Amino acid sequence: MTLTIYGATLSRAARVLWMAKELGLDFRSVQISPDDTHVPELLRVNPNGRIPAIDDGGVLLFESLAINLYLLKKHGGPLLPDNISDEGRMVQWSFWAMTELEGPLVQLLLNVIRPETISPADVAAATExxxxxxxxLEGALTGREYLLGSAFTGADLNVASVLSYLKTIVNYDFGSFPNISAWTSRCLGRPAFSAAAAVTAS
Amino acid sequence: MALTIYGIPTSRALRILWLANELGLDFKYVPVDFSGGSRQPEFMKLNPNGHVPVIDDDGLILWESLACNLYLIKKHGGPLLPKNLADEGRALQWSFWVMTEVEKAALSLLRKLVYPADIADAEVAAARGKLVPAFSVLNGALMGKDCLLGTEFTIADLNVAAVLAWLKIVKYDFSAIPNVEAWLTRCLARPAYVAAKATK
Structure with a gap:
């Protein structure tokens, strides 16, 4: 069995690379830029022409957070909740990261890295x-170290991996959100996050 | 054991009401609407995002419609539950896919129908433009297959079809994507979907 992860390290593929590093997986990294996704090698794995995607011994999957939930269930370990209620919460937070958080966050990210692609009205709406x-999220982290309690799980990884650009690129002011600020630092301080950021083509 | 589902059938709660009917679950129905009810302080204690649906399953509070469905199918099992890890991964993939690639655009078209003054023509055009490549992918995935994971109707089909149901309301033209059209018609003809729409 071999796992191949498609997508540049500085892209949504970072989410999957982080999970792969947490799980200690052997994998091959195919560095495909977010600007160059309509290449046959990727379209075979993801007809949407988006990164990340994986080929896990013939199982082809797309959607970053779905890939992470699949890899976590397959390999188990401390990041996998040990009961169905917490598994439900992990999936809930993963959807929340995509439906509520990612939209406005990407607008603010684009405003930093590609300001010519975004209108002031969109920036204002996202900022609001x-x-x-x-x-x-701040409320959910009140009195807790991590989203499901005292241990770092797939819920934290999926949400923090979406949130990370607010900290690393946007320099968002978390002053009103001390719980998020501390939690993000804990999550992004993990060795596997740094190791994922250093992945090169293999 | 008691399950409560918050949200009216003309909201995203329909997705959960459909699954609850597929599973034959007993549940309490609390008709919270999305135009005020979901922003009431009492409701926001359940879901601080102020959205329906929410479920309370014996004290476990969950929101995000498709996450609730993935939880309920896992808990109760049956023929809609994927039978192996790869298919479970595919069910997750399609559930995320429909939220990231389809839902926002589909909602723009629905809102244009219901509140035409609120939605600019440019937004409608952008939404239509986004749906074309997404549905091309879905049409390809359904090529030579009755259902997304093969021959059996599973939670992957329910979660995707429950979002696409909005497009039936707006009479979206599916003629260029016949596999999607035939599959969606089959999914929405299921008795559990019809029963869910009539929830009172």
Whole structure:
């Protein structure tokens, strides 16, 4: 069995690379840029022409957070919740990261890395919306080290991997969100996060 | 054991009501709407995002419609549950895919129908443009298959079809994607979907 992860290290593929490093998996990295996704090698694995995608011994999957949940269930370990309620919460937070958090976050990210592609009105709308979204996460982290309790799980990895650009690229002011600030530092301080950021083609 | 489902059938709660009917679950139905009810302080204690649906399953509070469905199918099992890890991965993939690639655009078209003054023509055009490549992928995935994971209707089909149901309301033209059209018609003809729409 071999796992191949498609997608540049500085892209949504970072989420999957982080999970692969947490799980200690052997894998091959095919570095495909977010600007060059309509190449046959990727379209075979993901007809949507988006990264990341994986080929796990013939199992082809796309959607970054779905890939992470699949890899975690397959390989188990401390990041996998040990009961169905916590597994439900992990899946809930993973969807929440995509439906509530990622939209406004990407607008603010683009405003930094590709300002010519985004309108001031979109930036303003995202800036207005994001605190409402973050308030939910801030509340969920009150009195807890991690989303499901005292241990780092797939729920934290999936949400923090989406949130990470707010910290690393946008330099978002988390002043009103001390729980998120501390939690993000804990999550992104993990050795597997740093190891994932250093992945090169293999 | 008691399951409560919050949200009216004309909201995203329909997705969960459909699955609850497929599974034959007993549940309590609390008709919270999305135009005020979901922003009431009492409701926001259940879901601080202020959205329906929410479930309370014996004290476990969950939101995000498709996550609730993936939880309920895992808990109760049966023919809609994928039979192996690869298919479970595919069910997750399609559930995320429909939220990231389809839902926002489909909602724009639905809102244009219901609140035409609120949605600019440019937004409608952008939404239509986004759906074309997404549905081309779905049409390809259904090539030579009755259902997304093969021959059996599973949670992957339910979660995707429950979102695409909005496009039936707006009479979206599916003629260029016949596999999607035939599959969606089959999915939405299921008695459990019809029963869910009539939830009172």
């Amino acid at each position: 919306k994001l605190p409402h979204v973050l308030r939910v």
